Amino acid sequence: MSKQTTASDWVPLLVPDMPSPQVLMPWLERMHAARHYSNFGPLVRELEAEFAQRFDVPAEGLTTVANATLGLELVLQALAMPRGSRILLPAFTFVATATAVVRAGHVPVLTDVDPSTWMLTPELARAACAETHIDAVLPVATFGMPQDMQAWQLFERETGLPVVIDAAAGYGSQWLQGAHGTLVFSMHATKSLPAGEGGLVVSTRPGLAARVRQLSNFGINLDPASHLPVGALACIGSNAKLSEYHAAIGLASLQVWEAHAFQRRLLQSELVNELDKICDQQLSWQTPGPGGVLQAPSLLCVRVPDENVRISLERCCNQARIMVRRWYQPLLQYMPELSASVVTLNTKNSQLLAKTLLGLPFFLGINQEQRQLILNAVQRAWRECTG
The missing domain is CATH 3.90.1150.10 (Aspartate Aminotransferase, domain 1)
Structure with missing residues (x-):
C-alpha cells in the first residue's frame, strides 16, 4: 500500500502484487497489433515456452488454463477414470480442491494431514488406501509448501494410482524434482506468480497436458493428423483457455x-x-x-x-x-x-x-x-x- 494507515483504514490481509499498467504496456501493444486476444495466441505461447524452459519439460508437457480450479477439473477428466471414482485429498485445504473433484463427477475422500507440514503425505495416503478403496490421489502443496515428488512417484509406481498435485500456491517452490508427476498451479492475483487469473498444468504423463489443452478448448480437435476433421468435437470439454490479457500479466510478473x-x-x-x-x-x-x-x-x-x-x-x-x-x-x-x-x-x-x-x-x-x-x-x- 502506498498511503499511510489512518484511523479509518483496516490493515488488509492480502494485497495483490500485480504489474502496473505502464509495465504491461509493451505486451498489450503487441497483443493489440496482432489482434489476437484468446485461442492460444502468441503471448500465451510465449508464456508457455517460458514455463517449459523453467520446468525442463517439452512444450507438449504443459498447458495454460483459465484458472487452477478448472485445471484440476480438466486433469481429472483427462485421466478418463470411471464416473464416481474415489479421489483422496486432504480435509485441510481450500474448497476448490474438493469442488473440482465433484464437478469432474467423482467422490472426494477426505483424510488427514501431517501435523508439522500440514500436508497429505504418501505415508498418510498409504494408510488411507489400506482403510478404503481409492482410485486417485490429489495431494496439496499447502500454502505453497512443496510436496516430495520423488516420494509421490514411488507411491504411484507401487500402487498404480494416479497422483495429481494441487500446487495452486506453489509456483516457484513446487517443481518436478527430477520425478514423473503432474502439477497444477494458480496464477490468481494473490499467488506468487500473479496474472489476475490463470492456471498452469505441468505433466510428464504422456498425452495428459495435450488432452487438457483440448478439453480447455471445448474438446475441439485442432490436430490435422487426427482421424477427425479439424474443428470437429473430439470430446466434451469446457471453455478454459488463458486469454492474451492474462498471459501479458503473467509475462510481466515472470520478469520480477x-x-x-x-x-x-x-x-x-x-x-x-x-x-x-x-x-x-x-x-x-x-x-x-x-x-x-x-x-x-x-x-x-x-x-x-x-x-x-x-x-x-x-x-x-x-x-x-x-x-x-x-x-x-x-x-x-x-x-x-x-x-x-x-x-x-x-x-x-x-x-x-x-x-x-x-x-x-x-x-x-x-x-x-x-x-x-x-x-x-x-x-x-x-x-x-x-x-
Missing part, C-alpha cells in the same frame, strides 16, 4: 519473480522472528518437508497453542482494524454444500489445525506502521492469555 520472491522470504522471516520474540517462542509455523522449502510465501499463517488464544488474537486484531482469516475453517466435511458429497476418514490433525491457525496480514509493501499495529495486537492477545 525472483526479486519479489526474495522480498517475500525476507518479509516472512522478519515477521516470524518478531512474532516469536513477542510470544516467547511459543508459536508454531509450517515446517518444510522432504520436498524442500517455501521459496515465495504468499500468506502468513501462525499456529497458536489453543483455540482460546486464537479467539483472543482475532478480537485484538479486530479492535485494531487488522484483517485476519481462519485457514481452513470450517473443514470440507463440515460445509453443508459438500458434506453429502464426501467420504471422511480420520482427520484429527486437520481438526486441531482448523482450531488453532490464523492468517495474519502479509503482502509486499506492508509499511512499518502496519507491521507495528500487528505486533501490538499479537502482544496484547498473548498477554491476555498468558498473564
Whole structure:
C-alpha cells in the first residue's frame, strides 16, 4: 500500500502484487497489433515456452488454463477414470480442491494431514488406501509448501494410482524434482506468480497436458493428423483457455519473480522472528518437508497453542482494524454444500489445525506502521492469555 494507515483504514490481509499498467504496456501493444486476444495466441505461447524452459519439460508437457480450479477439473477428466471414482485429498485445504473433484463427477475422500507440514503425505495416503478403496490421489502443496515428488512417484509406481498435485500456491517452490508427476498451479492475483487469473498444468504423463489443452478448448480437435476433421468435437470439454490479457500479466510478473520472491522470504522471516520474540517462542509455523522449502510465501499463517488464544488474537486484531482469516475453517466435511458429497476418514490433525491457525496480514509493501499495529495486537492477545 502506498498511503499511510489512518484511523479509518483496516490493515488488509492480502494485497495483490500485480504489474502496473505502464509495465504491461509493451505486451498489450503487441497483443493489440496482432489482434489476437484468446485461442492460444502468441503471448500465451510465449508464456508457455517460458514455463517449459523453467520446468525442463517439452512444450507438449504443459498447458495454460483459465484458472487452477478448472485445471484440476480438466486433469481429472483427462485421466478418463470411471464416473464416481474415489479421489483422496486432504480435509485441510481450500474448497476448490474438493469442488473440482465433484464437478469432474467423482467422490472426494477426505483424510488427514501431517501435523508439522500440514500436508497429505504418501505415508498418510498409504494408510488411507489400506482403510478404503481409492482410485486417485490429489495431494496439496499447502500454502505453497512443496510436496516430495520423488516420494509421490514411488507411491504411484507401487500402487498404480494416479497422483495429481494441487500446487495452486506453489509456483516457484513446487517443481518436478527430477520425478514423473503432474502439477497444477494458480496464477490468481494473490499467488506468487500473479496474472489476475490463470492456471498452469505441468505433466510428464504422456498425452495428459495435450488432452487438457483440448478439453480447455471445448474438446475441439485442432490436430490435422487426427482421424477427425479439424474443428470437429473430439470430446466434451469446457471453455478454459488463458486469454492474451492474462498471459501479458503473467509475462510481466515472470520478469520480477525472483526479486519479489526474495522480498517475500525476507518479509516472512522478519515477521516470524518478531512474532516469536513477542510470544516467547511459543508459536508454531509450517515446517518444510522432504520436498524442500517455501521459496515465495504468499500468506502468513501462525499456529497458536489453543483455540482460546486464537479467539483472543482475532478480537485484538479486530479492535485494531487488522484483517485476519481462519485457514481452513470450517473443514470440507463440515460445509453443508459438500458434506453429502464426501467420504471422511480420520482427520484429527486437520481438526486441531482448523482450531488453532490464523492468517495474519502479509503482502509486499506492508509499511512499518502496519507491521507495528500487528505486533501490538499479537502482544496484547498473548498477554491476555498468558498473564
